[in-house]
Amino acid sequence: MIRMQGYTDKFTEATGIDVEWVTLEEYVLRQRVTTDITTKGVTFDIMTIGMYETPIWGANGWLVPLAGLL
Numbered sequence: 001m002i003r004m005q006g007y008t009d010k011f012t013e014a015t016g017i018d019v020e021w022v023t024l025e026e027y028v029l030r031q032r033v034t035t036d037i038t039t040k041g042v043t044f045d046i047m048t049i050g051m052y053e054t055p056i057w058g059a060n061g062w063l064v065p066l067a068g069l070l
Contacts, residue, residue: 001048037062 001023008019022044024032030053036043037057046066049057057063 004048 001021005021008021012018033044033047033049034053035041054063
């Protein structure tokens with residue numbers, strides 16, 4: 001996440017979109033992010049996940065590549 005935060009200014013300059021970073025405790029993060037994804041919520045536009053969630057979310061079609069978005 002720290003690496004991604006380093007690109008915030010470049011992203012904002014290129015797109016005009018302001019980024020608000022939210023950092024949560026791991027157990028809160030899992031609960032809120034999973035709820036948002038499964039209900040097709042709009043709380044988060046982009047999120048980071050761990051190695052535990054990656055194969056599960058990939059199998060459910062919840063992941064999309066970021067290549068070409070910047």
